[in-house]
Amino acid sequence: MDNKKGPMSSYNSGNLVFWSSSFPRQPARVLIVEALPPWWSETFSVLCDALENVLSLACSLDGPCRIPLLSLYAVSRQQECLLPFVQVRGNLARLHSCVEELRSIPAEGCIRGAARVGDLLQQAVLDSLQQFKQYIRHRSTGNYGSNNASVEVTIVTSQAGHRIVRQLETGLKDSDLVSLKRLLVVQVFGGGDWSQDSHSPEATQTEDSLMLGTEVDLQQVENNVFAMETVLKAWLQEQGGDAEHLHLLLPSSSDSPLPVCLKCDMQERLISPALVPVTPSLGVKTESIQNFLPVVRGNQSPAPQRLKVVKVLHADGVCESVLYGLPLVIRPTTCWRLDWDEMETNSSLFHALCHTLRSRDLFLLLQVESDRSAAAGSGVYSHYILQSSSSLSLLLKPVVSRELLLPCSLLVSNQEPAPSALHTVQGCLSQLDEEFVLNPLLLSSNLYQHLRSRGLQAPPRYPYRSASPGLQSAAAKRGQQPQTLESPRQPVSRHLRQPQTRQLGSNTRVRATVAPLPSSYVGPPPAKASRPALSFLSGSRRAPTQHKEQDDDSDSVPTL
Structure with missing residues (x-):
């Protein structure tokens, strides 16, 4: 796959989605599931539901390939490879059957010892690494090459x-762990087991005993679908890490004349709805009013979009990182079809809503009203946030849903920064101008100059075209450009095209492709004219027959 840009799905194929060049370095994934009774009876439905949800999303996403390869092992009464390495994108049917096979593993039986479980898990890890080496050796010339020769085991x-x-x-x-990039152990807790293992003596001893040449992590999650989805959705995030993503430049401090550079990494907070091929789109197409309104067929006027208020939210509880797309301004309607009383009542209610939301610092959560004609469970529902403003208007912003949310665990520090x-930072910020109100009129992006420079360098969209090589040579001798602008769909009487297959001799006169307005000229009409041709002589005399072809060749169109 191209590592710079790629087309979106068919419903929005006019645009392009750009992604980072480090996505092709996504590692292959191995999932090893311990399916031993009696715990398997409590965890199998949660794990299988979460795995099926994440794989259905990963298989359908446009843009970069976030999970290039996947292999699945189950450790129950024996170690079993349920799925050898396969490509994830477009392979949902095979992955679904594998999840169903995992779900069908018996949840009842005898309990094996913990030592035996560790041996089986270790053997599954080694077997997956060997299988990955064999896959890379046989597919080294394909799409999955040496840049992707790493695997993460969960x-x-x-x-x-x-x-x-x-x-x-x-x-x-x-063991040989060169291709193993990371080993993650996910411990699933029941309701009352959350705090038992985390405070055991082994928990404090393990951190100092990890001697592997690869990264080994332990993650403890609750036994619910959302927690397991969060673990698996980490596979969809960029796993580059070869270089920092962003340099944040602050003004130079008093200690050094050079600017202070903060090196940062960037992380996706959500999957862009533009990469999900669903209809209707999840609110991503908010570039214009027509994109927001429902799609209608023919010349019918679109029906109003119906948004149902489902919750009242406090403004300080809404995180801006879960909002996406372009906002739309909502104001009272001025539709002429409404009578004055209805319009006045509507404006009064709208004003009361704006005042209430602003005075109480509240937002509204909206959901697109479901189509009654659609089958149950077949529709996709988008959500929006309605925010009040100081003017008599509201602001509508799309908000992400649970399915597209990516894991983001940021640390909250209560400690004071180093003096x-x-x-240094306070000294840098003190050199900047301070504004109390953001005024976009003071921000210039150099867009006009860029578009002007780009437009002048680009070839004309409808270039001038000469009728023949003879016209080009004649125009070159006169030092002029041929004035023959190509204009489609011109009438035949105003735009006479001549066949260009005939070679012009040195004595042949050059003919114009566009005839001037008829004034006193009474030459012969075009060949397709229905009325008889007129003669240059009197009406009783005819031109000689043997000169007819010559006259048609030389005088059918006025010369320049």
């Missing part, structure tokens, strides 16, 4: 997480 278990990590660290210490760093 182990989902209900055993004590720290004990599993210690067993894996001991068993894999002498030296605080002094």
Whole structure:
């Protein structure tokens, strides 16, 4: 896949989606599931539902390939490879059957010892690494080349997480782990088991005993679908890490004349709805009013979009990172079809809503009203935030839903920053001008100059075209450009086209492709004219027959 740009889905194929060049370096994924009773009876439905949800999204996304390869192992009474390495995109049917096979593993039976579980998980890790090496060796000339020669292994278990990590660290210490980029152990907790293992003595000893040459993490999650989706959706995020993404430049401080550079990484907060091929779109097409209104057929006027208020939100509880798309300004209607009383009542209610939301610092959560004609469960519902403003208007913004939300765990620090760093940053910010109101009129993006420079360098959209090479040479001798602008759909009497297959001799006169307005000229009409041709002589005399072809060749169109 091209690592710079790619077309969107068919419903929005006129645009292009651009992505980072590090997406082609996404690692292959291996999921190893411990499916031992009795814990498997409590976790299998949660894990399988979450896995099916994430895979259905990953298989359907346009843009960059976020999960290039996937393999699935199940450790129950024995280690079993349910899915060898396969490509994820466009392979939903095969992945769905694999999830159903995982769901069908028996949840009842005897309990194996913890030591035996560790051995089976270790063997599954080694087998997946060997399988990945074989896949790379046979597909090195294909789409998955040497730039992607890394794999991440995720182990989902209900055993004590720290004990599993210690067993894996001991068993894999002498193995070849060159292609293993990361090993993640996910411990699934029940309702009352959350705090037992996290405060055990093994929890404090494991951090110092990891001697592998790769990264090993332990993540503890609750036994619910959303928590498992959060773990699996980390596969959809960019896994580059070869270089920092962003340099944030602050004005130079008093200590150094150079600007202060903060090196940062960027992280996606949500999957862009533009990459999801659904109809209707999830509110991403808000570039104009027509994009927001429902689609109608023929010359019918579109029906009003119906948004149902479902919740009242406090403004300080809305995070801007979950909003996307272009906002739309909502104001009272001025439709001439309404009578004056109805319009006045509508404006009064709109004013009361704006005042209430602004005075109480509230937002409204809206949902597109479902189509009654659609089958149950087949529609896609978009959500919006309605925000009040100081004027008599509201602001409508699309808000992301749970399906497209990516994991984002940012640390909240209660400690004071270092005094030296605080002094440097405050010194940098003190050199900037301070404004109390953001005025977009003071912001210039150099767009006009860029468009002007680009337009002058681009070739004309409808270039001048000469009728023949003879006309080009004649115009070149006169030092002029041929005035023969190509104009489609011209009438035959005003735009006479001549065949260009005939070679013009040196004595042949050059003919214009566009005839002037008829004044006193009474030459012969075009060949397709229905009325008889007129003669240059009197009406009783005719031109000689043997000169007819010559006259048609030389005088059918006036010369320049």
